[in-house]
Amino acid sequence: MIEFIAHNLAPIMFLSLIAFLLLGYPVAFSLAANGLLFFWIAVELSPYSNDIRLSWPLLQTLPIRVLDVMRNDTLLAIPFFTFMGIILEKSGMAEDLLDTVGQLFGPIRGGLAYAVILVGALLAATTGVVAASVIAMGLISLPIMLRYGYDRPLATGVIAASGTLAQIIPPSLVLIVLADQLGRSVGDMYAGALIPGLILTGLYCLYVFVVSILRPAKVPALPAEVRTLGGGVMSLIVALLVGAIIAFAANYLLQDRIENGAAIWAATIAVALVYFAAVLDKLLGVGVLSRLAQQVIIVLIPPLALIFLVLGTIFLGIATPTEGGAMGATGALVLAFAKRRLDFKTMSDALEATTRLACFVMFILIGSRIFSLTFYGINGHIWVEELFTALPGGEWGFLIAVNILVFVLGCFIDFFEIAFIVIPLLAPVAVKFGIDLVWFGVILGVNMQTSFLTPPFGFALFYMRSVAPAAAWFDKVSSRTIAGVSTLQIYRGAVAFIILQCIMIVVVLLFPRLSIPDAGPAIDPSTIEIELPPLGGEGEGQPELPPLDFGQPPEINPQ
Amino acid sequence: MQPLLAVSRVIDAVTGFIGHHIRWLILAAVLVSTTNAIIRKLFDISSNAWLELQWYLFGALFMLAAAYVLQRNGHVRIDVVSGRLAERTRQWIDLFCHILMLLPLVLVMISLGIPFVIESYQSQEISTNAGGLIIWPSKLFILLGFFLLLFQAVSEIIKRIGFLTGALKEPEPEPTHGITPEDLGVHGGPQK
Numbered sequence: 001m002i003e004f005i006a007h008n009l010a011p012i013m014f015l016s017l018i019a020f021l022l023l024g025y026p027v028a029f030s031l032a033a034n035g036l037l038f039f040w041i042a043v044e045l046s047p048y049s050n051d052i053r054l055s056w057p058l059l060q061t062l063p064i065r066v067l068d069v070m071r072n073d074t075l076l077a078i079p080f081f082t083f084m085g086i087i088l089e090k091s092g093m094a095e096d097l098l099d100t101v102g103q104l105f106g107p108i109r110g111g112l113a114y115a116v117i118l119v120g121a122l123l124a125a126t127t128g129v130v131a132a133s134v135i136a137m138g139l140i141s142l143p144i145m146l147r148y149g150y151d152r153p154l155a156t157g158v159i160a161a162s163g164t165l166a167q168i169i170p171p172s173l174v175l176i177v178l179a180d181q182l183g184r185s186v187g188d189m190y191a192g193a194l195i196p197g198l199i200l201t202g203l204y205c206l207y208v209f210v211v212s213i214l215r216p217a218k219v220p221a222l223p224a225e226v227r228t229l230g231g232g233v234m235s236l237i238v239a240l241l242v243g244a245i246i247a248f249a250a251n252y253l254l255q256d257r258i259e260n261g262a263a264i265w266a267a268t269i270a271v272a273l274v275y276f277a278a279v280l281d282k283l284l285g286v287g288v289l290s291r292l293a294q295q296v297i298i299v300l301i302p303p304l305a306l307i308f309l310v311l312g313t314i315f316l317g318i319a320t321p322t323e324g325g326a327m328g329a330t331g332a333l334v335l336a337f338a339k340r341r342l343d344f345k346t347m348s349d350a351l352e353a354t355t356r357l358a359c360f361v362m363f364i365l366i367g368s369r370i371f372s373l374t375f376y377g378i379n380g381h382i383w384v385e386e387l388f389t390a391l392p393g394g395e396w397g398f399l400i401a402v403n404i405l406v407f408v409l410g411c412f413i414d415f416f417e418i419a420f421i422v423i424p425l426l427a428p429v430a431v432k433f434g435i436d437l438v439w440f441g442v443i444l445g446v447n448m449q450t451s452f453l454t455p456p457f458g459f460a461l462f463y464m465r466s467v468a469p470a471a472a473w474f475d476k477v478s479s480r481t482i483a484g485v486s487t488l489q490i491y492r493g494a495v496a497f498i499i500l501q502c503i504m505i506v507v508v509l510l511f512p513r514l515s516i517p518d519a520g521p522a523i524d525p526s527t528i529e530i531e532l533p534p535l536g537g538e539g540e541g542q543p544e545l546p547p548l549d550f551g552q553p554p555e556i557n558p559q
Numbered sequence: 560m561q562p563l564l565a566v567s568r569v570i571d572a573v574t575g576f577i578g579h580h581i582r583w584l585i586l587a588a589v590l591v592s593t594t595n596a597i598i599r600k601l602f603d604i605s606s607n608a609w610l611e612l613q614w615y616l617f618g619a620l621f622m623l624a625a626a627y628v629l630q631r632n633g634h635v636r637i638d639v640v641s642g643r644l645a646e647r648t649r650q651w652i653d654l655f656c657h658i659l660m661l662l663p664l665v666l667v668m669i670s671l672g673i674p675f676v677i678e679s680y681q682s683q684e685i686s687t688n689a690g691g692l693i694i695w696p697s698k699l700f701i702l703l704g705f706f707l708l709l710f711q712a713v714s715e716i717i718k719r720i721g722f723l724t725g726a727l728k729e730p731e732p733e734p735t736h737g738i739t740p741e742d743l744g745v746h747g748g749p750q751k
Contacts, residue, residue: 024652323595
């Protein structure tokens with residue numbers, strides 16, 4: 001009996017972890033306690049099995065593991081982007097965007113839905129917080145969509161799904177965590193996810209377009225009286241053309257003087273000029289531009305500038321993702337302050353929410369590091385590897401199995417838990433199969449995005465529920481009573497987008513080029529890295545550590 | 560029971576006080592990191608001490624805030640099963656897990672952490688990065704964090720017992736999961 005337990009300790013440990021987690025006790029402490037419990041069991045059983053490579057002195061490495069979590073510069077980006085997301089939400093940027101873009105697209109069928117998708121993508125490119133996007137868009141767009149007779153499931157579905165774009169379009173939190181867990185640079189991960197994220201946005205729009213052709217009643221155009229900014233799309237097109245000409249001219253002039261990124265600088269100059277022209281036009285009341293064009297330009301430029309500040313600097317290699325996050329957060333503070341939306345309480349509340357999120361995330365990571373010390377010490381990773389290599393179909397069998405596994409897990413738990421518990425177990429197997437880890441990460445990123453949409457535990461649906469009117473309410477604008485939105489309608493609305501999501505997973509699987517272009521990584525991490533590698537271990541008398549780390553290069557076989 | 564509950568209230572007050580003020584470290588980290596990036600780009604100088612300060616601040620934040628987050632019920636749980644259980648059952652589970660999981664964990668970490676900090680302090684260990692910061696304070700944050708967690712665990716155990724015996728009326732705060740609508744100033748229902 002004891003021999004049987006000793007030889008099968010890894011599966012037993014894993015099953016008991018599942019049992020621990022299902023108790024509903026905080027994940028971080030369950031992971032850590034499970035690790036400690038099985039450390040003790042494993043040391044007691046070590047005479048019975050060669051697989052167990054643990055002894056009491058190894059326990060002393062635990063504080064170092066915690067210190068390593070602390071020193072992790074990459075994960076510092078998590079609080080930065082979270083804080084930025086909350087501040088931006090409070091600055092009312094989403095409201096302005098939705099209002100203006102909604103008016104721009106309002107005249108066409110499905111216009112509000114397109115506006116939601118595009119604003120969702122814009123918000124996603126500035127921050128990585130799904131909650132903020134879904135809540136902001138749910139509060140602003142949903143009542144309007146309901147007022148003008150949008151199909152309810154479609155309206156809630158498109159808002160929830162567009163909010164989850166924050167998960168896949170850089171700078172997203174999940175890509176940071178995946179980069180950390182897969183041992184790849186965040187910049188590579190961002191570059192890999194950018195095109196799939198944009199294609200997904202396109203897929204959402206395509207879906208709305210198909211609905212507007214087949215079932216036009218589901219996505220009516222806005223009546224003329226709602227469009228307070230009036231027409232004048234022509235003026236906007238002219239302004240954009242002028243901007244484009246300036247950009248080309250600037251690019252031509254700068255090409256020889258700046259080594260890299262001339263195009264980006266040229267675009268920045270053009271955007272800035274158009275923006276100032278619009279602001280001047282508005283202030284002086286010259287009326288060169290139509291009111292619509294003015295408003296669109298003035299509202300769209302600040303978020304675009306923020307996107308440049310964050311993503312542009314990261315992709316150009318000017319800043320690390322962590323610094324990009326910090327600059328983005330500072331930019332958001334400036335923006336909120338300029339709009340007089342920033343007071344002490346707003347700031348304190350935003351910091352509190354950020355503290356809670358950052359703290360639970362980092363503690364899950366600490367828990368998973370304590371778990372991994374034991375799990376790897378009893379050759380758990382070898383057990384997982386054998387489990388997956390035994391699957392038929394080799395690389396494809398593995399990829400399909402992993403996607404199904406992550407999809408099903410995503411229905412019940414959210415991406416932080418999956419990323420910290422499951423991904424580190426899968427990464428070494430992926431390496432064995434020769435799978436590119438950036439590509440692997442992007443596939444998993446798209447997959448985990450669905451975990452926000454799958455009933456009954458999809459968080460985007462929770463957020464949607466919390467902002468959608470459950471009971472009938474009297475709408476002052478249209479002077480009539482509008483029925484509430486039922487939870488079932490919210491669930492039904494998500495289905496189409498879950499299917500789109502699955503299509504996207506298949507697309508990324510079939511076309512790895514989308515995330516790993518031949519050109520190689522967009523940024524060479526060696527140009528940003530400044531810190532020297534730490535010299536050797538810390539302190540003395542530390543026992544030799546086999547490669548137990550989740551984050552360690554998995555190609556080393558400890559046998 | 561009442562004296563114990565009083566102890567719990569004192570612990571909660573201290574934890575709450577720390578949680579209330581520690582959050583500003585994020586703002587400090589944001590500003591330090593922004594300044595680092597700009598100065599490096601503009602003047603092509605960078606200081607390892609300032610770079611290390613970023614993670615120092617963040618490390619201090621999440622270690623020292625852990626007890627506060629526990630008090631606010633902010634450590635994520637998987638509530639697939641437990642969400643269907645009765646309130647009392649969940650309180651029993653929490654009580655047992657606080658005693659059997661959390662207490663041993665923090666005690667192990669504290670007993671390992673004390674020599675870890677003392678050794679580093681005595682050798683005045685300095686970061687291996689050129690011009691880096693001294694290391695022992697960061698290790699001290701780890702130790703302090705687990706000490707605070709120990710006290711908070713005791714307080715939580717007292718509160719759970721108090722609730723189960725009926726001596727304490729108010730229930731545990733609702734579990735939070737990341738950013739909630741309330742954090743964004745939303746309290747359900749249409750706003751406009």
